[in-house]
Amino acid sequence: MTGTGRAPSHEFASSSQRPLSIARAEGAYLWDDSGRRYVDLGATHGVGNLGGSPPEIVRAIEAQARQILYLGSGYRNPVRDAFLEKLLGLLPPSFTRVFLSNSGTEAVEAAIKIARSATGRTEIVAAMRGFHGRTLGSLSATWRKELKEPFEPLVPGFRHVPFNDVAALEAAVTGSTAMILLEPVQGEGGVHVASEEFLRGARSVADRSGALLAFDEVQTGIGRTGRLFAFERWGVVPDLLLLAKSLAGGIPIGATITSDAVERRFRGSHHSTFGGNPLACAAGIAALDVTVQGRLPERAERLGLLAKERLAELSSARVREVRGLGLMIGIELKERVAPLLAELEERGFLAISAGATVIRLLPPLVIPEAEWDRSLNALLEVIGHG
Numbered sequence: 001m002t003g004t005g006r007a008p009s010h011e012f013a014s015s016s017q018r019p020l021s022i023a024r025a026e027g028a029y030l031w032d033d034s035g036r037r038y039v040d041l042g043a044t045h046g047v048g049n050l051g052g053s054p055p056e057i058v059r060a061i062e063a064q065a066r067q068i069l070y071l072g073s074g075y076r077n078p079v080r081d082a083f084l085e086k087l088l089g090l091l092p093p094s095f096t097r098v099f100l101s102n103s104g105t106e107a108v109e110a111a112i113k114i115a116r117s118a119t120g121r122t123e124i125v126a127a128m129r130g131f132h133g134r135t136l137g138s139l140s141a142t143w144r145k146e147l148k149e150p151f152e153p154l155v156p157g158f159r160h161v162p163f164n165d166v167a168a169l170e171a172a173v174t175g176s177t178a179m180i181l182l183e184p185v186q187g188e189g190g191v192h193v194a195s196e197e198f199l200r201g202a203r204s205v206a207d208r209s210g211a212l213l214a215f216d217e218v219q220t221g222i223g224r225t226g227r228l229f230a231f232e233r234w235g236v237v238p239d240l241l242l243l244a245k246s247l248a249g250g251i252p253i254g255a256t257i258t259s260d261a262v263e264r265r266f267r268g269s270h271h272s273t274f275g276g277n278p279l280a281c282a283a284g285i286a287a288l289d290v291t292v293q294g295r296l297p298e299r300a301e302r303l304g305l306l307a308k309e310r311l312a313e314l315s316s317a318r319v320r321e322v323r324g325l326g327l328m329i330g331i332e333l334k335e336r337v338a339p340l341l342a343e344l345e346e347r348g349f350l351a352i353s354a355g356a357t358v359i360r361l362l363p364p365l366v367i368p369e370a371e372w373d374r375s376l377n378a379l380l381e382v383i384g385h386g
């Protein structure tokens, strides 16, 4: 264990933290402040699809910082215009309007306000095991009770249905439903992949009821699941698409993307001081270029399939299930994973969990193939059946 023996941190202890102080990142590697190198199998919680400090992002923000560091959305800006043009150019033509913010939870909050305002309705239907953020609106959409209870009362009007249960979704959506909010692959909830039937069912329930369909692709977006956006795999196009995490290659950003038709129905105002700032937009342009030109979604698909083949070697004595898409993989064990994560850390691999019993692999999409192979070997050994 490193990073100990130092003065206590003054950070507000609002969530768990490993006793590890990370000082530097490059590609798929992180270095602690004693100089020890680790393979980052969690892409620093899904942000680092391009790895740590990608040179293209560094160059883009250096150049942008010399032009104009900050500009709010009260003025147009050519870099913001170019970023939105590029982002929308990668999406189906129904997507024409983007609200930019600084994080995933803000992307969700904007979607809640847009859906309520555009439909004149108040209820939101989300999924059990879903995770959408920790501010009061997005927390209301999040499933886990222990994350919510200390902060109640939350926003009223949220219902949760079992993931992949079309009949339950149909029963929950009424004439008061403003939005159906789903992750195409549930990340924090344990890496559960939506069935095509569920997403298609959600689309038709939304169409029939007049609710808006929103996909929270904060974690699945930008190549992670083997497609640039996870919804492309099923061809089910939502009314609202929510992005954040890796969208700007490590610079804070959130995006709530919708159509002219939805925007026309929006009443009221919504705003973010830092949303759409040129620094994040310049980083966003670079991140999309690197992802598309480097064919990183295809890479994620290939390395993900490789992992599934290797992990199939795991015996069922300890492993309940391996699931996921692309480089978003969950290994559900029949026991708590914390000791295994500690063992992986000892060996120089930083993986994360999704709940108590799931090891979640979200490596940078640029991880060298040999390093990915070495990581899978370590996992197989640590789980005990390599």
Ligand SMILES: Cc1ncc(COP(=O)(O)O)c(C=O)c1O
Binding pocket: 103, 104, 105, 106, 108, 131, 132, 133, 134, 183, 187, 188, 216, 217, 218, 219, 244, 245
């Ligand atoms: C699917 C999903 N939505 C929303 C969020 C919240 O994002 P942020 O932590 O940037 O607010 C997360 C974060 O993990 C997420 O995975």
